[in-house]
Amino acid sequence: TGLSRPQRILKAVQKNAKKGDPQSVIAAIDHYCRHKEWAMNVGDDKGLILDSVVMEVNPSSALELGTYCGYSTVRIARLLPAGSTLITVEFNPHCAVIARQIIAYAGLQDKVKLMEGPSGDLIPKIKEQFGITSFDFVFLDHWKDRYVPDTKLLEECGLLRKGSVLLADNVICPGAPEYLEYVRNNPRYETRYFPSNLEYTKVEDGLEKSVFLG
Numbered sequence: 001t002g003l004s005r006p007q008r009i010l011k012a013v014q015k016n017a018k019k020g021d022p023q024s025v026i027a028a029i030d031h032y033c034r035h036k037e038w039a040m041n042v043g044d045d046k047g048l049i050l051d052s053v054v055m056e057v058n059p060s061s062a063l064e065l066g067t068y069c070g071y072s073t074v075r076i077a078r079l080l081p082a083g084s085t086l087i088t089v090e091f092n093p094h095c096a097v098i099a100r101q102i103i104a105y106a107g108l109q110d111k112v113k114l115m116e117g118p119s120g121d122l123i124p125k126i127k128e129q130f131g132i133t134s135f136d137f138v139f140l141d142h143w144k145d146r147y148v149p150d151t152k153l154l155e156e157c158g159l160l161r162k163g164s165v166l167l168a169d170n171v172i173c174p175g176a177p178e179y180l181e182y183v184r185n186n187p188r189y190e191t192r193y194f195p196s197n198l199e200y201t202k203v204e205d206g207l208e209k210s211v212f213l214g
């Protein structure tokens with residue numbers, strides 16, 4: 001069989017992007033996925049909302065659940081101040097190997113720590129492994145039925161502090177109804193929906209931004 005979709009995305013980056021230039025890596029993936037083959041990157045429309053929330057939070061410590069090919073990893077890490085760390089969690093080894101190459105191609109490997117394995121197992125190990133007390137910013141973009149259990153796990157592990165910002169992709173399409181229910185009916189969160197569209201399409205989707213109140 002031929003190349004996998006992640007491998008084809010990596011090839012598009014190597015062909016069309018400039019090494020060490022995160023913006024060109026983002027543009028190369030968006031162009032490929034808009035004109036050649038769709039892929040589940042947060043994309044350019046929702047990506048602008050992601051960028052604005054990351055810039056507003058200006059996180060010293062950030063977490064991403066669901067690396068996939070590393071598109072949003074690059075989007076987030078390119079905006080982090082020097083000395084900041086983005087931890088990204090991916091349990092598919094094939095995706096991890098592609099994402100590492102895309103993150104390195106963008107020149108962001110020093111800001112990113114990719115943890116290979118299931119979020120449920122790795123989240124409880126983050127404090128001891130990285131000496132992180134809490135996350136300023138969390139981007140949820142993994143299996144949609146895992147948003148609630150992993151948010152609860154982050155709370156239980158003391159990885160959220162007053163003011164921590166959670167940003168969840170796909171709350172409309174494919175949808176994360178239990179998550180919306182959880183954050184919208186929970187006095188410990190101040191939550192707001194940012195309407196947009198599903199990556200590379202005209203279908204409605206959006207991001208839910210939720211501030212943990214402690």
Ligand SMILES: CNc1ncnc2c1ncn2[C@@H]1O[C@H](/C=C/CNC(=O)c2cc(-c3ccc(F)cc3)cc(O)c2O)[C@@H](O)[C@H]1O
Pocket residue numbers: 040041042065066067068069089090091092095117118119120141142143144146169170173174198199
């Ligand atoms: C559960 N714990 C986990 N721990 C570590 N990594 C995990 C993970 N769950 C999933 N992953 C990884 O995240 C990625 C999965 C993301 C799931 N995302 C989606 O299903 C998704 C799906 C769509 C989508 C929308 C419309 C449509 F018609 C088809 C698909 C759009 C998106 O933006 C999406 O994010 C994979 O790389 C997977 O290996």
Ligand SMILES: [Mg+2]
Pocket residue numbers: 040041042141169170
């Ligand atoms: Mg997504």
